Amino acid sequence: MKKSEEKLNNDEPQTSVESPFIKQEKSKNIILKWLLIVSVFFISILVSLYFLSSYSLINGIAVEGTNEVYDQNVLESSEVSPGDSLWRTYFNKREIENRIEEQNKQVSSAQLGFSGINNFVVQIEEYETVAYLTQDNQYKKILENGTILEEVVPRPSTNQPILSGFTEGTALELILREYSHLNEQVKLLISEIEYQDNERNSMLVHVYMNDGNEVLASIPSFSERMNYYPEMVRAVDGEKGLFDLEAGAYFIPYDSEEESEELEESNIIDD
Template identity: 30%
Template sequence: MADKKIVSIEDRIPQLKQARKKKANRRFIIYLTLIILLILIIVYMQSPLSHVKSVTVVDNEMVDEETIISYSKISFDESFWNVDTNDVMEKIEQHPEIRHAEINRSWYNTFVIAVQEFERVAYQRDGDYYYPILQNGNKIEEVQLDHPREDAPLLHGFEDEMLQSIAYQLSQIPESINLLISEVYWEPEESNRERIRLFTIDGQEVIGVISNFSSKMSAYPSIASQLSDDIDGILHLDVGAYFVPYEGEDVEEAEELEFDEEV
């Protein structure tokens, strides 16, 4: 049997000391790194580097970025990490045209605000100015226009309840059809308070009712394509769908023209 080499405790002591020294050095480096990181964090939090540097707004179309940032009440002199994002979102959603807002931190000093706006479905004149009407029927008095824009029809005579109803109906119409509508008049009758008269950009006059307006107007393009350019009259989309030429039209058969429509 081979003789086993016996290492005395005296020979092992230097090795143990070296191992302990390496372990102590590792601990020292770890502790020193943590202390340096803590100092850097404290310096960062107390310095202008921790302040909000920029705010970016995305997905806004009608409300400008400066207005949204103003509503957010974010200060560029405050700490980036002290900003209450939930509070910021609530403040932005106080703007009448903002349906929903989300805010996210980007890097170490930038906020990104994403918004969802209420759709502008019409304009209405009040005094010397025209005001946007949102899909929820609210009139945006903060926006005063000298002339209505061409991205939505102009409303005439609508009161609060009916204004909300027509705004909702307009929001349900495809944009391609909504852009064809030039003006809408509320013309209530004793037997029908929802009666409306509208004019399209292609020169048609249409009679309808508010409650089924969006579904009836969905058939308008196919019906309008069947109308003769030589005959002027009124297209009725209130009950059924039929066309009545104006009196005095030079038409061989000035009869009511009916259309097959599924609405």
């Protein structure tokens, strides 16, 4: 009888008892899940409130680094205004920077960045104005990269050269480079450089000097020959006339009897 009871007891299902450690781990997992859900919920609320608030909109935009370019022109070409979406503007910053550079030829680089919580600043770098083009008594800026701006400006009061007859291209780029190699003393003596572009020499310039003299020179050798100009003036002992430096170094006095044809030439320096 006892054996039958023992057999019956062995056949009964045995229930496992969870340890306190397992219960503790399960409780922790439940709490972590609830914390995650609550955190996502509150973050979503905060993000929604942020985008509904004025902090997600541009409060103001400033321009820095300009010297000759007008700030208003930069702002207008950026097409960015207070009240625009802060992040939409930021993620389109490259497009905005390109637009500023394309619409303002004197801007060499535009960088859009944050300034404070919801303000922007456009940092500008400019091409330097290195000369002025005169035409019909009007003046236009010539930039260091050889670009001629269309905007008409007042007569310049700087020591930068006045050019005439030039258009954008090789001749203009070469004369700007050659001019930069002149001695400062010679630069101050130049009043105007006129491009001739004749059949005999497509790189010929006629230079008008502040001391009343004139100079003919070829652009490729312009700086090399023009740097001798003070010595040539001393050699003619103050006499006024035309210095022909195209192929050599000759002086044609203004009072020569054959000024317009075969003029008497005095060799000043050898080639």
